[in-house]
Amino acid sequence: MPGKLKVKIVAGRHLPVMDRASDLTDAFVEVKFGNMTFKTDVYHKSLNPQWNSEWFKFEVDDEDLQDEPLQITVLDHDTYSANDAIGKVYIDIDPLLYSEAATVISGWFPIYDTIHGIRGEINVVVKVDLFNDLNRFRQSSCGVKFFCTTSIPKCYRAVIIHGFVEELVVNEDPEYQWIDRIRTPRASNEARQRLISLMSGELQRKIGLKVLEMRGNAVVGYLQCFDLEGESGLVVRAIGTACTLDKLSSTAAFLPACNSPSKEMKEIPFNEDPNPNTHSSGPSTPLKNQTYSFSPSKSYSRQSSSSDTDLSLTPKTAPYPQGPRIFLCPSSPSLSSGSPHLKKSCLLSESSLTPHHSSHISPVVLRKSVSFSEELLLAASGMGSGSAGKEGGPFKALLRQQTQSALEQREFPFFTLTAFPPGFLVHVGGVVSARSVKLLDRIHNPDEPETRDAWWAEIRQEIKSHAKALGCHAVVGYSESTSICEEVCILSASGTAAVLNPRFLQDGTVEGCLEQRQEENLPAGCGFCHIPYDELNMPFPAHLTYCYSCRKQKVPDVLFTTIDLPTDATVIGKGCLIQARLCRLKKKAQAEANATAISNLLPFMEYEVHTQLMNKLKLKGMNALFGLRIQITVGENMLMGLASATGVYLTALPTPGGIQIAGKTPNDGSYEQHISHMQKKINDTIAKNKELYEINPPEIPEEIIGSPIPEPRQRSRLLRSQSESSDEVIELDLSHGKKDAFVLEIDDTDAMEDVHSLLTDVPPPSGFYSCNTEIMPGINNWTSEIQMFTSVRVSRLSNINLTNQTLNKNFNDLCENLLKSLYFKLRSMIPCCLCHVNFTVSLPEDELIQVTVTAVAITFDKHQAVQTTKTHVEKSLQRASTDNEELLQFPLELCTDSLGSHPFSPAKEHLESASSNSGIPAAQRATSIDYSSFADRCNSWIELIKLKAQTIRRGSIKTTVSVEKASPLTEGHFRQRSAPACANSTVGVVKMTPLSFIPGAKITKYLGIINMFFIRETTSLREEGGVSGFLHAFIAEVFAMVRAHVAALGGNAVVSYIMKQCVFMENPNKNQAQCLINVSGDAVIFVRESELEIISTQQPIASCQPACGGGEIAT
């Protein structure tokens, strides 16, 4: 499918002075694609040249269209010597290759030079004409859409979620080629930029081919990374989730729409296995074996999949005969859960406990299972985990068997998504992760990246087996990362083991109705918390109770996941960012010895990170972690571990017990005193945190829950309430007897340090919340002001007497101070929440620690929060009452309890907000007040500037400034109103956010993926303001280039923006520094909801369907 690429160079502006004599420039432009080059005329003596060139036409293969970037070079003509390059623009034309995205790229692009940074701008127009071609053996994959967003993009509907796609390509790093010794740094940087651009184009094309093979049409959650392996080469790898997406048109009904694509897709998963095996061969028993085997045999998985296929193929007719059969199928799965390597990978629960199951079966559950005809799977799954004992086994087995159908055929049932269509996620097992330490060797043949492929395959295999051990057949929220130091490389992969609803994986025809049913049937959004694994054969020790929401099925006491909080999950209070930070010294070593030392350290680090997370979670009075991301970074002489997650209190999980400190030497009096002092401090902190995050779960009388779980004997002496403040009602004490306190044993100074460090974490100042997930649990009334930012800190460790403790403290301080700085900087946005806080740690040199944070601050409306929390409570009340018809007592109690003690009664909230309004420190208010008086003065010429802008831009709307200056306190409103004014300015505003949505707005179109790689180098570091000045300018330039590309595509925002790499190297002695940055995101067009209403009154738009509701609450 060849295509014609057309490029027109219109004009330049703000060019640098290249001729000192005249203070002017004789600029011309070279346009290069592949091996073809065109040139414009020289525009003499101007810093604002008007070339207005003809259309340069490139007739090229679509393979090249996908791989090659369009390269535009601006030069200064010199009659006597060589022409000087001013700078370059690389344009990825991929967004033009699929019909639904952008049709033209047109706009001002910053002219970028790797040595000088941005040097003026150039106006370019790019178009592509594609010719249709039905070549079966094509190498290109034009038309496959790519999304960085890790949920189903807002204006699409998932027809089928096919699953994991991955690819990697390797090459020699130009920086390390022999020619680099003789060429200029600029040439070397440009070679590198170009190569990476080419490689990522190629990678995307190859992934696209895989998607087409799967008969998908899009990749969601596309994550592409570079591994700069130094001498041994350059690896570009990507993972993603292949999907068949259906565009939600505003008027068309969606049911017929989803039929057409799925029809042809339906055959795909089944055709692969032509062997129509029967499922009469007792599916459950062998499946058990398979589930827990660590190296799943391929032949087996095929067999099982075929048998599943039958089941899932006939979802409407099969269930009745099959329903009862489940009971008749006796299996005695026996697994001695002693998987050794699970210790380091399964982050689920710490409290060791041998589970005793009760033989009691709830009759309700049984009834339920029969009554659900079509929802066999769900019912079965619910029952499987709910009814304890022998019956549980077969149910689960069947469930697994069925849902595996779509997954088992694939090598890796992984999903890079972190948020899902409702009903997709059935159960969540816990976090699975795997790491491996590798020694890098030179990649000899770039066309055969087998070693790297094999490494990743190995890791994925391990992840898969971990997931199976958790009774899960899939891994969601999956991601991969590397950390490289010299020739040692740590490969990491992690995800959340889960049980998925198979229907999404195969055909989407019944999806619409399916969802509705699920809404009805799934109780209180607690389903995903229920354990997917077998209670008898738990793969690791866990403390199980009956679900606190539905009271029918078992849940663990804590839940760790890498995904976002499901939208239907009920939480109490707000969430918060929880981080575990850890350093470990390591001896400097070479090659093998080094790798061994690192692998030996890894399990300890994992363990400690986990312990820290658990402690901090308890300290916050919460019981679940979402968005968990553990990064282990390797340096010359140390390892760093940084785990970030968002803690929440899930209603379905039990109230966490407190933290109990136990000393080892009880005979020492002063020591005892010290311990009790610490204990008190901890208890106070927990109480404070509960208040801060509004965690006030309704107390539930123990009888209702029943007490199926006997107390662990070894801990019985420690059973004391730590978490509740003393002034609460007496009945609480009853329940406390059942809660397990978390014990910290202080046996040496190390442990003491740990406890201290626990208490050093300061909560964010009032009015601030932070999380690393998409949306903050407990806040859903976002206002439209957003501020995305990147902050980088590099800290030098003092070399003397480095111990693990001082290192830990330094690292901890570094992170805490960074957070404090962020809170201070963004104080004018209060009340606001830092969302998607993404920390990255690297160790660029011996004593240097680099921490990079990217996040977005979003303001929210305090007043509306009252209503939403109230409705939230009401909703959960309703749910609770419908779910517990036989327990009439309970909802009533809950009712009085929650209404009486809820701190957010409207009146109080009013007072609070009023006081906080007036209580805003003068410093914050002063600025805005100051401004308002100033605004008077500025008024007239703001108008003037706007008028000027308007003359340039057509179709602009005149806004009145007088409104804006009126309210100095509502800066948020101010900005919101002035937003259209900004659009009038010659430079359109482009929003950037790491989230998949824009608060208060609706994304109407996805324009394509933005994936950019930049290198900046300087040999005059001091003159550019030192390292800070250099990097500050560079990051600002990167933002500018991203915005310019988005604007040129016709977009006004980047969502799911991520800075994947920020590699900074300096050599102050030589006055040099170099930095590499890789960013990506989705370019979109959004429309403010307020504007949308105006449109919709003119032309009614069908309401958005639940399918696109990933982040619906938030918008």
Next chain:
Amino acid sequence: MTNELDIFVGNTTLIDEDVYRLWLDGYSVSDAVGLRVRSGILEQTGATAGVLQSDTMDHYRTFHMLERLLHTPPKLLHQLVFQIPPSRQALLIERYYAFDEAFVREVLGKKLSKGTKKDLDDISTKTGVTLKSCRRQFDNFKRVFKVVEEMRGSLAGNIQQHFLLSDRLARDYAAVVFFANNRFETGKKKLQYLTFGDLAFCAELMIQNWTPGAVGEQPPDPPPYSQVDDMDVDLDKEFLQDLKELKVLVADKDLLDLHKSLVCTALRGKLSVFPEMEANFKNLSRGLVNIASKLTHTKDVRDLFVDLVEKFIEPCRSDRWPLNDVRLFLNQYSASVHSLDGFRHQALWDRYMVTLRSCLLRMYHD
């Protein structure tokens, strides 16, 4: 453990107005941190000194990067590197170009050259404005001067267009440019009592009435390369030449007497200082007319304000004329000329006196 690198970059560039002011005022980072600490910001926000230091550094760095753009404000509007809402852009520009009263009084009317720049040290010590801030303000004057010096059309309009300043500030700059171009002496001790506002007021009137641009709007088709290129910056040479004709008012004794009698008749009983006026009339009139007739000499143009104070304001002030009496006198003084039959330059007289009268009234205070 020390932070080698510490940066914060927002998609929308964060501007802290307080820090911007400190930066404009020329404080070093450590001084600025000290001042911020004293403002009580730490207590209000619960931040630490380290946080404040890092925040201040960051803002200073941003301002430093923005400064290059602020030198040509239209570039700030079109650049892509810093995403700043228009209202904030306007604020940045306006504040950057704002100047201190104390400073402007020192350099007003001086040649904006390297020589003056060397004196900034002294000005800084004298005015208490930091040297950095003095440099910025001086460079602003010079930059604006250079850009609009050779331009046709309204001075304030040109400034506004090229520097995107507010109307008020653009007019102030027009005054600064006008003073610098004509090198009016403003630094003499007896002129010290005049504020920048007084002088800017006078400058504005002179630009409106005494420059070539003042005659008509603009000549319909501008004469190519004529010497009247600078429409608003230079005084109208022809006008100054014509002013010599006014000399007859004091040189012709009859005319002077007639003028005096007309004024005295009209003001008798209306002035509290009538006797003093009567006694001083000839001196005052001679002073005002002589100033006009001497304006052909550049030297005398420079001394315009000195002369006005010496020849008119000081005599009146020493006789304790109330402002209202000065107003009545000047009105009558200029109006009576129309009744002088032998005097043919009525239009010229008005062009001169209307401006001069307003200037004198504005300048007449302690």
